[in-house]
Amino acid sequence: MRNICFMTGNLSNPGGTERVGSIIANGLASKGYNIVFASISGGSEPFFPLDSSIKTVTLLKKPGKLNISYPVSNIKYKKMLIAEDIDILIVIESMATLFTLPATINLNIRHICWEHFNFTVDLGKYGRRLARQLAAIYCDAIVTLTERDEGLWKKNTLHNNQIVTIPNPSPYKPQYYDKSENKIALAVGRLTKQKGFDYLLQIWSIISKGQNDWQLIIVGDGENRKDLLSFIQTHNLEARKYCR
Numbered sequence: 001m002r003n004i005c006f007m008t009g010n011l012s013n014p015g016g017t018e019r020v021g022s023i024i025a026n027g028l029a030s031k032g033y034n035i036v037f038a039s040i041s042g043g044s045e046p047f048f049p050l051d052s053s054i055k056t057v058t059l060l061k062k063p064g065k066l067n068i069s070y071p072v073s074n075i076k077y078k079k080m081l082i083a084e085d086i087d088i089l090i091v092i093e094s095m096a097t098l099f100t101l102p103a104t105i106n107l108n109i110r111h112i113c114w115e116h117f118n119f120t121v122d123l124g125k126y127g128r129r130l131a132r133q134l135a136a137i138y139c140d141a142i143v144t145l146t147e148r149d150e151g152l153w154k155k156n157t158l159h160n161n162q163i164v165t166i167p168n169p170s171p172y173k174p175q176y177y178d179k180s181e182n183k184i185a186l187a188v189g190r191l192t193k194q195k196g197f198d199y200l201l202q203i204w205s206i207i208s209k210g211q212n213d214w215q216l217i218i219v220g221d222g223e224n225r226k227d228l229l230s231f232i233q234t235h236n237l238e239a240r241k242y243c244r
Contacts, residue, residue: 002087003034005080007096010042011056016190017116020168021092022048027169029053036084040073040099055084077103090114095128097135113139119152121194133157183214191222201228205235 006025011018021037029035029051037050041060050056059076077099081089088110091100097113104111113135122128135142136157143166144150150165185204189195197218204216218228231237 001032001034003036003085004028004088004090005036005038005084005086006090006092007038007040007077007100008092009040009096011037011039011046011058012043014047016168017092018046019048019171020116021114022046022050023169023171025054026051036080036086038077038080040096073099074102078107081107081109088112091135091139092116094131094135095125096131097139098127098131101134101138110141111139112141112143114143115149115153116145118194119144119149119156136161136163185214185216186219187216188219191218191220191224191228193224195222197224197228198231201231201235201237205237208237 004025006021008018008021011021025035025037026049035051035054036057037046037054038057038059042058046056057080059073059080081103086107086109089100089104090112091097092114094113094115094117100111115132115135117128119132132153136153136159139161141161142153142159142163144153144163145165145168147165150163153159153163187197187200189197191197197220200216200218208214208216
């Protein structure tokens with residue numbers, strides 16, 4: 001079986017990219033693939049459960065300044081790829097390709113960039129924009145979460161590779177219930193700008209005027225929590241909107 005390495009910023013983070021990365025890694029491990037899960041920095045203990053056969057590696061114990069940590073992590077990563085005899089490298093989130101592209105020079109490794117950000121979102125970071133352009137040219141394939149992002153990658157990069165859409169897997173089994181008895185709209189996620197909970201509340205404040213028997217429940221936490229709660233209070237939506 002082939003040796004596959006997943007690369008993320010910090011495997012101990014409780015984020016969505018770490019969750020879906022763990023799901024896919026576990027699925028491949030169950031089929032007999034040899035999996036290594038590498039973090040650029042942070043703890044070596046994964047937040048989400050991993051199959052016992054999966055090896056975890058942390059390149060840098062503590063994140064440092066980029067001009068110092070960058071060459072060190074590249075050297076460590078290249079050594080790890082060689083030592084583990086990696087055949088396929090899957091980079092979770094394009095920003096990490098700034099580390100992996102130099103490390104894979106002269107190595108016979110299939111390099112895949114699995115992007116989890118909307119192409120129009122760069123958080124004001126030049127490095128993210130640069131990483132996307134480099135990934136489009138030098139990676140063997142780009143995987144996006146939506147067809148819209150696939151189109152944006154194809155339109156806005158000088159891509160030399162395959163760009164495909166693979167939606168995120170769900171960790172939950174489908175459950176069926178009588179919708180007529182449960183008039184609840186549930187939104188779950190990190191309360192941050194790019195998730196669009198502010199737009200959700202704006203829309204709900206309009207449509208709920210004629211739907212008083214419906215309830216919106218928002219579950220999550222993040223830096224926009226106070227702003228969302230303020231909107232709820234200002235628009236007198238407390239009876240039907242919650243941030244838990």
